[in-house]
Amino acid sequence: MRKKHLVPLETAGIFLALIWLAPFYLMIVNSLKTKREIFEDTLKPPSTVTFENYVQAFSELDFLRTFTNSVLITVLSVVIIVIFSSMAAYALSRVKSRLSTIIFFVFVAAMLIPFQSVMIPLVTIFGKFEMLNRGGLIFMYLGFGASLSIFLYHGALSSIPKSLDEAATIDGANKFQVFWYIIFPMLKPITVTVAILNTIWIWNDYLLPSLVINQKGMETIPLKMFFFFGEYTKQWHLALAGLTLAIIPVIILYFFAQKEIIKGVSEGAVK
């Protein structure tokens, strides 16, 4: 039964939600105006809707290519993180030894290291080996993403009984088969969490790609957006259309997978 005293609470909630949405509303509304109309009034809806800005922003951002670059980097990195972190966590959780404990501890401790503390030597080392390219970038994402992923997988693996491994081994499966056909499918819920957390992070990352793949034609969305914005600072009609384009893919994904996303983020944070 709904109670009367919830009405003020609901009103407050809706009011706050409108405030939360206001920046998005203003961004979209103004992206549909001409430069002149934004100058005259930022708050009113457009008198006549124009998609000119979008057409121009789309081509200036080289949007299809930029989008493809982002998808490529994110998907490859996440797949590699999922595969290698789950394997490592499996080895560390099944072999109970001092060495495993130490390795696990090192991975967890590495989570504390802020990016800026390793950024300068990292670029130097990878520059020496001529690895400042997409392959290098994906490898770096594995290095930075492995810690949290191993930590999450390690936790999930502790609740999968060892007797399962043993039964499969007796049936003649080798270690890779045991892991891929028996254990990995059972880790699916945590794999979803790991994939979501890493996707959000890598998709939105700006600083690392700006140091590693700062070349024409390779830019991811945040990287391209940075240069685009620098060029059109005084032309808000174009800048806002570009910004709207940049967040559309994320909003679409959120619309379809919001339950998994919110669950994944809360699991990742609480553990």
Next chain:
Amino acid sequence: MRKRDLSYWLFLMPVLAALLLVVIAPLLLGIYYSFTDWNGIQTKGFIGFDNYIALFQDERFVDSLWFTVKFSIVSVILINLIGLSLALIVTAKLKTNKALRTIFFMPNLIGGLILGFIWQFIFTKAFAGFGSIVGIESLQGWLSTPGTGFWGLVILMSWQMSGYIMVIYIAYLEGISKELIEAAEIDGANALQRFRHVVFPLVAPAFTVSMFLTLSNTFKLYDQNLSLTGGGPYNSTQMVAMEIFNTAFGRYDMAYAQAKAVIFFLIVAVIALLQVYLSKKREVEM
């Protein structure tokens, strides 16, 4: 699988190689560089603690550190207050609570760089437009003074991260059994008393998690800083992460930037160890 098995190492090798080359080697090399006069290409050798002595007299660095501390404290408090309030609203039996959660959480999916650009428009254009309609003079010229730059960053981060912290508080709030609350209600406790004596002690662990999560996120902030204020006006809103970046890639003072980076690492590590200590202590007490 045993330790000496080849498969143990095969399973571990890819991530170990990545961690070693991407995190451990740069960290150690960075500490070494910080004691030299390395310029990015070569070094003449050790110069002892010269870089470290210099950076504590470096106004730019000290100012950025102080700004970061102020910003982090104010943001942590606001984000947690707002985040907890949002969580309390959306865990009530509201018709709209699912939609509300979706909306409050949404900013977290979008990169800090893009959010900063959006808010740059809000602060400089929409604030000014709204200000002239309602006649509030102080809404003009946002981000052009150190004060509005500071509060601009605080507002942006509160708007973004409150929804994230809300999700954490929700996880704890929904773990509280309904019977417990009802029992307190029957015993005559009013809403405030129920919150103070029943709900609050049970969500206390969420405070530790949320406080440190916001602290480490705000302390290490870079993207939003870059896109909202760019450190301006006159470097007055430049945070430590950006100061390190500019020392290295703006002024190419590599060894010196690396010394700053080591100090930055030490501060972040102390914060994290404090969190581990406090949550362990709580576990013992419970």
